[in-house]
Amino acid sequence: MPNNKKLPEDGNTSASSRTATDSKADVMRLARANKILGALPEKELEQLAPKLTPIEFKVEEIFHQPLDPIRDVYFPASGIVSLITLLEGGLSVEVAVTGSEGVVGVSSVMGAKFGTVEALSQSDGQALKIRATDLREHFDQSPALRAPILQYAHNLLIQVAQNAACNRAHTVEQRLARWLLLTHDRLDGDKFIFTQEFMSRMLGVRRAGVSVAANTLRQAGLIDYSRGSITMIDRKGLEATACECYRAIESYSV
Amino acid sequence: MPNNKKLPEDGNTSASSRTATDSKADVMRLARANKILGALPEKELEQLAPKLTPIEFKVEEIFHQPLDPIRDVYFPASGIVSLITLLEGGLSVEVAVTGSEGVVGVSSVMGAKFGTVEALSQSDGQALKIRATDLREHFDQSPALRAPILQYAHNLLIQVAQNAACNRAHTVEQRLARWLLLTHDRLDGDKFIFTQEFMSRMLGVRRAGVSVAANTLRQAGLIDYSRGSITMIDRKGLEATACECYRAIESYSV
């Protein structure tokens, strides 16, 4: 796990030259990009807005860590965040992935005092940050906010459940294809940045195993890649290669 | 999957000779055995009680099935219920287990329209049944009910997440030991009823694989078993054999 950075604890990320109005416009723009906040009635969002801080994040930044208290919760407007279970002996396995359809740290509204999985960004992106205590308060009082958050929590649950079965049943190649599809769905464009080393941590397999599987996909003309950058070439082909779990997750999640 | 029965759709399980008062006493007794209902203030429970119906279930009864609408939700007072993801090709993998600490069908309060996993009893037991719509209504209105249900949903999430990683990382023997411990925690006594065939469906491995692993545990003096009945002999020893995931689940769940 080389130089993973934690997010700056406070970082007033809106440049100080900006006016308050600019900042509020930022918040509203980002909020509309997130499915949960974007689904709120105008009035509710206005109430929440003062508590929301825009942030930017880079690849491989850590949002939450097992056993650390969850102080802030993040609503991504762009980018991807992986939820990863860490095991003794250093093995790590991604159990779910979230983009602008979700919220990182949802367990804090469910009564969790601390994180149990690592939340790690898979890409650059933007998000709105809110104090866990503030969110919890609104969550308890506003049915309009509660509904989409719970809906997301449910989608998360079934994604993790499908993952649990998938890890038991499917080959590295199938799971790699699935992972690429889920990532592609959450990023703009057909080209993104990952190393095999990173993928091996997500899939919980050897880096060498990723190399072989990726090579197979490349030779089949489904993807191309070189030194940390991957291009999706044949999405249909990938869908055919991926296990059922990709479709299951997509279809179960409303 | 031999003769799995669905629960009777209505079955007024309280014998008709019983009086209404008896029935209500039943409800209150069972409610106190369930951690979620048992945590409710007296007044709240009184309000909910008319909606609750006591039921009994036998081994291998199906509470919910993937894609079927979730009509009823169950608060177990005793017994165990497994949540199982079914994959194409007939492979099944248990992703979580619930006893009197939880509620079967929790996703219905989170906005799920239908089940995504199979909920199957692992033992005989008793539960309180409630219409999903009724529960949802109380859930939305009562913070006192919402809190413990969400807390349980969170525990469920981390159990499933740990399972996802566990399936990737640990041997059949380790996972069998873990599974026996989780089961033992939720049942009275040291002897319970399972066949290797059933266990193989839970662990998602061959029945022959269970045979070998179980034999190893027996020869190590940790368990004894014969034709569908298992006795726990050395709990400490099992804990030493099981993977970290047993402890992780226990310690994360508050």
Place this chain on the structure above:
DNA sequence: CCTCTTATGTACGTTGCCGCACATTGTTGC
């Protein structure tokens, strides 16, 4: 008691991934 069924033990070749080690090839910084 004897048959029938169900549960369990065991074997054998195969496969997917492991741990490990090392070669090769782009990129970056000087």
Place this chain on the structure above:
DNA sequence: GCAACAATGTGCGGCAACGTACATAAGAGG
């Protein structure tokens, strides 16, 4: 352009679990 590094390719022995098949053993029911 060259050295240093980072990312990727590849080989090999080993092992856990697979699919399959069959043998044994313990109740159940007549």
